[in-house]
Amino acid sequence: MDLNDQTTGAGPAGWWRHAVTYQIYVRSFADANGDGIGDLPGVTARLEHVRDLGVDAIWLNPFYVSPQNDHGYDVADYRDIDPLFGTLADADAMVERAHELDLRVIVDLVPNHTSSEHVWFQEALAAGPGSPERDRYLFRDSPDGPPNNWQSVFGGPAWTQVEDGQWYLHLFDSTQPDLNWRNPEVGDMFVDVLRFWLDRGVDGFRVDVAHGLFKEETLRDQVVPEGIESATGASAGESMVERTEVDEPMWDQPEVHEVYRRWHEVLAKYGGDRMMVAEAWTQSPESMARYIRPDEFSQAFNFSWLLAPWSAEAFAEVITGTFEAVDQVDASPTWVLSNHDVDRHPSRYGGGATGLARARAATLAMLALPGSAYLYQGEELGLEQVEVEPEFRQDPLWFRTGNPGRDGCRVPMPWSGSQPPFGFGPGTGQPWIPQPAEWSELTVESETADPASTLAFYRAALATRRTFAETAGEEVEMVAAGTDVLSFRRGPITVLLNCSTEAVALPAGEVLMASGPVDTALPPDTAVWLR
Numbered sequence: 001m002d003l004n005d006q007t008t009g010a011g012p013a014g015w016w017r018h019a020v021t022y023q024i025y026v027r028s029f030a031d032a033n034g035d036g037i038g039d040l041p042g043v044t045a046r047l048e049h050v051r052d053l054g055v056d057a058i059w060l061n062p063f064y065v066s067p068q069n070d071h072g073y074d075v076a077d078y079r080d081i082d083p084l085f086g087t088l089a090d091a092d093a094m095v096e097r098a099h100e101l102d103l104r105v106i107v108d109l110v111p112n113h114t115s116s117e118h119v120w121f122q123e124a125l126a127a128g129p130g131s132p133e134r135d136r137y138l139f140r141d142s143p144d145g146p147p148n149n150w151q152s153v154f155g156g157p158a159w160t161q162v163e164d165g166q167w168y169l170h171l172f173d174s175t176q177p178d179l180n181w182r183n184p185e186v187g188d189m190f191v192d193v194l195r196f197w198l199d200r201g202v203d204g205f206r207v208d209v210a211h212g213l214f215k216e217e218t219l220r221d222q223v224v225p226e227g228i229e230s231a232t233g234a235s236a237g238e239s240m241v242e243r244t245e246v247d248e249p250m251w252d253q254p255e256v257h258e259v260y261r262r263w264h265e266v267l268a269k270y271g272g273d274r275m276m277v278a279e280a281w282t283q284s285p286e287s288m289a290r291y292i293r294p295d296e297f298s299q300a301f302n303f304s305w306l307l308a309p310w311s312a313e314a315f316a317e318v319i320t321g322t323f324e325a326v327d328q329v330d331a332s333p334t335w336v337l338s339n340h341d342v343d344r345h346p347s348r349y350g351g352g353a354t355g356l357a358r359a360r361a362a363t364l365a366m367l368a369l370p371g372s373a374y375l376y377q378g379e380e381l382g383l384e385q386v387e388v389e390p391e392f393r394q395d396p397l398w399f400r401t402g403n404p405g406r407d408g409c410r411v412p413m414p415w416s417g418s419q420p421p422f423g424f425g426p427g428t429g430q431p432w433i434p435q436p437a438e439w440s441e442l443t444v445e446s447e448t449a450d451p452a453s454t455l456a457f458y459r460a461a462l463a464t465r466r467t468f469a470e471t472a473g474e475e476v477e478m479v480a481a482g483t484d485v486l487s488f489r490r491g492p493i494t495v496l497l498n499c500s501t502e503a504v505a506l507p508a509g510e511v512l513m514a515s516g517p518v519d520t521a522l523p524p525d526t527a528v529w530l531r
């Protein structure tokens with residue numbers, strides 16, 4: 001395949017290859033109707049903030065009709081908007097406004113499972129064992145307990161029994177039954193869904209649990225090494241972080257790639273400028289590379305950057321490993337530090353002033369790397385993970401395991417004013433999770449007024465990145481720079497990230513950007529771009 005052929009959408013010219021995408025968790029971004037939950041008119045009204053930040057695209061978490069048991073990752077109708085978030089007309093208006101502001105729009109697609117309230121699952125329940133309706137899901141007879149030993153990512157068995165005695169598989173919550181991708185009706189339905197959103201003008205899809213879909217056909221037991229309680233932990237919060245090399249008959253099966261080749265062709269018919277990015281938690285760079293071959297996904301999230309501890313050596317290993325993977329298939333790398341499933345990175349790096357300094361430094365290093373970066377709403381304000389009171393928690397991970405779950409990175413955005421809801425919604429109505437009172441210092445309004453704020457830092461870093469992102473080349477050369485100091489060169493730019501506890505001398509060069517104060521030395525927990 002000719003990689004320069006723009007009509008395939010796979011060539012180096014694809015806009016996403018250098019893009020910075022801003023993730024919008026719709027329920028927590030901005031609330032236009034005052035019900036305490038963010039919505040699409042809220043997004044539309046606040047898009048100028050995103051444009052002013054200086055990104056190229058937005059990715060919105062699911063806004064489709066859903067009982068919201070997993071905040072929209074349990075879809076009951078893929079072709080309509082949940083009334084909580086608005087209407088199809090609101091979605092069209094959001095896409096139109098984003099395009100006016102030169103922002104591309106990526107929507108979330110959830111093909112591994114539906115909601116148990118999806119009409120297909122309701123029909124399957126009504127039709128009974130052996131019916132074509134049941135064959136759209138993974139129903140099995142098993143008189144002596146669950147059909148195999150698989151565990152849900154959210155804890156507990158991955159099987160639930162229905163009234164007539166059959167069991168159905170759900171790798172996530174019991175309200176998220178897994179689809180049977182060996183049934184051709186399922187594949188056809190998702191092609192229609194892709195076209196539905198492409199016809200409405202979206203620029204791409206973030207594909208949820210892209211490594212799921214197919215399970216080993218026999219649904220055999222998973223071989224679980226002794227001492228490990230459950231090994232189904234691919235995706236969703238901490239269970240992903242603890243993942244090690246294990247036998248995984250439920251993930252990353254070879255048949256899944258046929259699906260993405262078909263989707264690639266669907267997208268290519270729309271002029272070559274539409275993209276798709278995989279959420280695929282695979283075990284090795286090689287298996288990741290298979291998802292981003294030229295006729296499959298445009299990109300895949302590179303979670304190894306987000307999983308790396310605060311260590312120059314670890315960051316260097318991730319960079320080298322990432323290029324080894326993407327170079328196999330001529331794909332562009334991606335980088336991400338935070339999303340709606342993991343603890344916010346200032347908190348992961350220790351919290352407080354140190355955590356924030358490290359977060360800014362890691363962000364600066366990330367933004368100099370070739371490829372594209374994904375930012376998560378609120379990181380531009382330096383927000384930390386919030387300890388959410390149990391009464392407000394809504395994550396199924398919390399209900400199924402007692403693990404505090406992911407709500408702490410999903411607290412509604414603070415926009416303005418000195419007390420909650422900080423302009424999140426109109427008036428004084430409180431959002432679905434209370435915001436910490438200290439966020440009065442971290443609103444978009446107050447940070448806009450402060451040239452030393454994290455927001456000012458993000459705006460400057462993104463503006464400076466634009467001056468070289470497309471011209472500095474795709475090669476990175478690692479440079480030796482002392483113990484626990486990461487350094488690499490990309491074209492004219494040299495990057496240093498000081499993970500050690502001592503200041504290090506700065507090499508000669510003009511300081512283009514720094515994540516904190518620097519003089520002739522680079523203090524600990526600081527990064528710099530030199531030219």
Ligand code: GLC
Nearest residue numbers: 070073172208209235236341
């Ligand atoms: C993905 C989503 C996560 C969701 C899960 C199940 O990992 O990012 O939020 O809970 O899939 O759909």
